[in-house]
Amino acid sequence: MAHKRREVAERQDLVPAKLLERSLYFHNQPLSLRKYLLRDDLSGIIAEFKRKSPSKGWINQHAPVERTTLGYMQAGASALSVLTDGEFFGGKNEDLTIARRFNYCPILRKDFVVDEYQILEAKSIGADAILLIAAVLTAEEVLRFGQLARSLGLEVLLEVHNAEELTRTLHPDAVSLVGVNNRNLHDFSVSLETSKELAAQIPQEFVKVTESGLTSAANILELREAGYRGFLIGEAFMRSSRPEKACYSLVQELNATEPITLI
Numbered sequence: 001m002a003h004k005r006r007e008v009a010e011r012q013d014l015v016p017a018k019l020l021e022r023s024l025y026f027h028n029q030p031l032s033l034r035k036y037l038l039r040d041d042l043s044g045i046i047a048e049f050k051r052k053s054p055s056k057g058w059i060n061q062h063a064p065v066e067r068t069t070l071g072y073m074q075a076g077a078s079a080l081s082v083l084t085d086g087e088f089f090g091g092k093n094e095d096l097t098i099a100r101r102f103n104y105c106p107i108l109r110k111d112f113v114v115d116e117y118q119i120l121e122a123k124s125i126g127a128d129a130i131l132l133i134a135a136v137l138t139a140e141e142v143l144r145f146g147q148l149a150r151s152l153g154l155e156v157l158l159e160v161h162n163a164e165e166l167t168r169t170l171h172p173d174a175v176s177l178v179g180v181n182n183r184n185l186h187d188f189s190v191s192l193e194t195s196k197e198l199a200a201q202i203p204q205e206f207v208k209v210t211e212s213g214l215t216s217a218a219n220i221l222e223l224r225e226a227g228y229r230g231f232l233i234g235e236a237f238m239r240s241s242r243p244e245k246a247c248y249s250l251v252q253e254l255n256a257t258e259p260i261t262l263i
């Protein structure tokens with residue numbers, strides 16, 4: 001997080017917050033991730049563009065962001081998640097601006113938010129929603145960052161790993177979706193049980209998203225049963241040389257079990 005703070009300070013030297021804030025006036029009304037996930041004619045899949053990760057190293061160095069994100073949406077994803085962190089995930093802000101230019105759908109900006117400036121930045125690059133990670137934030141920060149995001153029309157997905165993080169940081173004035181991360185931050189192991197166990201503790205008013213380690217239609221159906229409406233999937237798609245095709249196959253697999261064909 002110290003690295004993130006330095007990076008934000010450098011960017012703020014280039015474009016001061018006041019200047020960035022004034023430019024936001026010209027931006028379009030964001031799309032609601034909540035609403036897209038609650039539609040029952042869509043898959044609920046949030047397809048992620050991620051080149052590398054701390055647990056796996058490089059996952060995909062070559063897939064172009066234009067073709068991949070456009071392909072994800074054509075395949076039947078409900079929304080996109082784009083990593084903009086460079087150090088650990090090989091992303092950049094430009095990846096999100098490109099995804100924005102090519103797609104009409106909610107886009108989640110995935111980064112480590114430690115400063116208000118990053119929220120102005122998220123809006124300025126065309127995001128519709130931001131991620132706040134409970135494990136690295138205080139309850140006061142979640143509230144402050146969440147309210148700023150809301151005032152800009154951005155939705156907040158609060159990421160938690162356990163009940164302690166959930167009860168400590170969940171604030172209805174700041175958060176509209178809760179994401180349960182199945183990946184253990186300490187040893188990177190994944191268990192879908194994490195999502196199953198926490199589901200009942202998340203109040204109804206929040207849209208539930210399950211994150212990490214999802215690989216099959218069976219995983220999605222199982223977690224939908226448990227109350228989840230959003231399914232964040234990165235690696236299972238990105239490890240293919242054509243991530244959008246992997247997404248298409250998963251949606252087809254899901255369609256085979258659905259009474260209606262998902263669009």
Ligand SMILES: O=P(O)(O)OC[C@@H](O)[C@@H](O)c1c[nH]c2ccccc12
Nearest residue numbers: 181211212213214232233234235236
């Ligand atoms: O690649 P996976 O196992 O499908 O996981 C996607 C997503 O959940 C993961 O990238 C993620 C979840 N929370 C994060 C916070 C920061 C960066 C990345 C993440």
